[in-house]
Amino acid sequence: MLTPAIQMQTALDLIQEVDRAARPADAIVSAFFRTHRKMEDADRGAIFGLLQDMLRHRARLGWWLARHGRSDTPRNRLLVWLTLGQGRGPDQIHRLFNGRKFAPEALSQNEHSLLIKLQGVALIHRDMPDEVRLECPDWALAPLQARFGDGFEAEMTAMLTPPTLGLRVNTLKATRKDMLRELANLGLSPEPSEVAPNGIRIRKRLSLTRLPALKSGALEVQDEGSQLVAGLVDAQPGDRVADFCAGAGGKTLAIAAQMQGKGLVVACDINQGRLKRCTERLRKAGAHNAQTQVLTSETDKWIKRRKGSFDRVLVDAPCSGTGTWRRNPDARWRPEEEQGLESLIALQARILASAARLVKPGGRLVYATCSLLPEENEGQIETFLAKTPGFKVVPLPQIAPDLRSCHEAYLSLTPAQHDTDGFFAAVLQRDLPEVKETPEDAE
Numbered sequence: 001m002l003t004p005a006i007q008m009q010t011a012l013d014l015i016q017e018v019d020r021a022a023r024p025a026d027a028i029v030s031a032f033f034r035t036h037r038k039m040e041d042a043d044r045g046a047i048f049g050l051l052q053d054m055l056r057h058r059a060r061l062g063w064w065l066a067r068h069g070r071s072d073t074p075r076n077r078l079l080v081w082l083t084l085g086q087g088r089g090p091d092q093i094h095r096l097f098n099g100r101k102f103a104p105e106a107l108s109q110n111e112h113s114l115l116i117k118l119q120g121v122a123l124i125h126r127d128m129p130d131e132v133r134l135e136c137p138d139w140a141l142a143p144l145q146a147r148f149g150d151g152f153e154a155e156m157t158a159m160l161t162p163p164t165l166g167l168r169v170n171t172l173k174a175t176r177k178d179m180l181r182e183l184a185n186l187g188l189s190p191e192p193s194e195v196a197p198n199g200i201r202i203r204k205r206l207s208l209t210r211l212p213a214l215k216s217g218a219l220e221v222q223d224e225g226s227q228l229v230a231g232l233v234d235a236q237p238g239d240r241v242a243d244f245c246a247g248a249g250g251k252t253l254a255i256a257a258q259m260q261g262k263g264l265v266v267a268c269d270i271n272q273g274r275l276k277r278c279t280e281r282l283r284k285a286g287a288h289n290a291q292t293q294v295l296t297s298e299t300d301k302w303i304k305r306r307k308g309s310f311d312r313v314l315v316d317a318p319c320s321g322t323g324t325w326r327r328n329p330d331a332r333w334r335p336e337e338e339q340g341l342e343s344l345i346a347l348q349a350r351i352l353a354s355a356a357r358l359v360k361p362g363g364r365l366v367y368a369t370c371s372l373l374p375e376e377n378e379g380q381i382e383t384f385l386a387k388t389p390g391f392k393v394v395p396l397p398q399i400a401p402d403l404r405s406c407h408e409a410y411l412s413l414t415p416a417q418h419d420t421d422g423f424f425a426a427v428l429q430r431d432l433p434e435v436k437e438t439p440e441d442a443e
């Protein structure tokens, strides 16, 4: 185990790396821990937890620094968090920031005076504007207030709590009962998911390297919301299924398992690297009924050649990711989320229109996002239905009568209501061709 001071410097190194990079924090964290292979689980957990806390409270910490005329640097933010978030006094912080080998540089006079000013102060201040107090980026404030109305504050607060770890049992390799027993034997207090039939929740913070079943492919990390979306595809053994925006295959794997290895699921994406990862995961999971297809764009010729040939098509569209802020607290502050909403909405519409061509008559199209914004969700479905004759909504209660949703016709999950990531899914069915009555039928 590292000394507390060395652990603090290591956390600061990671926080600085995340701050400098334009990439999502989870990619930087994985790369960081790969270069610190020998680090013990307890140190990893503490360092990762500190990073997540700092990302979750980023706007509030920045606000305090601006109020005291200090620059918004990772080191300054950390000092404010240790004081206001963890309630540590200047003496304790001096012992950590002691300037010894591998420990943080000793505190300057200026830093010391900041700690003194912040003593005994609460993290939330009445002068904080809503977007700072609730850690909501400016661009998302009005749309999310409109979406949630009176529930806005509760949703934003829920998004500031650490998520549980969601696991899905790969039924091609194991049963939930066995996995619950195995995880309990590891002392992890697993809970069966109440909503996802193959889901397990773990509330304890842990290093994933502790789970051998992840290595063997018997378990996959997957939020319950994602598991429900894959379940709504309702793929049957023997079906032909296209997972249009498959990425690294999170939902492809769940769908392939639902099909008990029979039939075909094609994982499509424009990102070759993600599909390569998908192939590796499919192999590990023992899913032999799946293949990948790289697309040049959402209108790739492959689609035209296979139009009307799939029983099920899932479009897990690229989106603002507003539903995943609890899990990825840095996502809300990434500039592309701010600038890209309009172009994302246009892309989603193009993907939906093109993927719909793959659905056979009588087959189903499932459109899903991890967004909480109506324009990416029900708005997108309304536009599609207005432009595309021959598709009808299959209302959620008809397919999953026991699922509690915030929308009467679609699946709509939110962190405050369901304790999952925010998810949306709509199920549409393509009409069967009308059978013309022959004179004999009429008789």
Ligand SMILES: C[S@@+](CC[C@H](N)C(=O)[O-])C[C@H]1O[C@@H](n2cnc3c(N)ncnc32)[C@H](O)[C@@H]1O
Residues within 6 Å of the ligand: 226, 244, 245, 246, 247, 248, 249, 250, 251, 252, 268, 269, 270, 271, 274, 295, 297, 298, 316, 317, 318, 319, 351
């Ligand atoms: C929400 S992610 C998919 C996550 C994945 N289904 C899972 O469960 O892990 C959206 C995916 O859409 C892909 N994508 C973006 N533009 C696309 C396009 N024009 N056609 C097809 N896929 C696209 C992205 O590469 C990304 O992998």
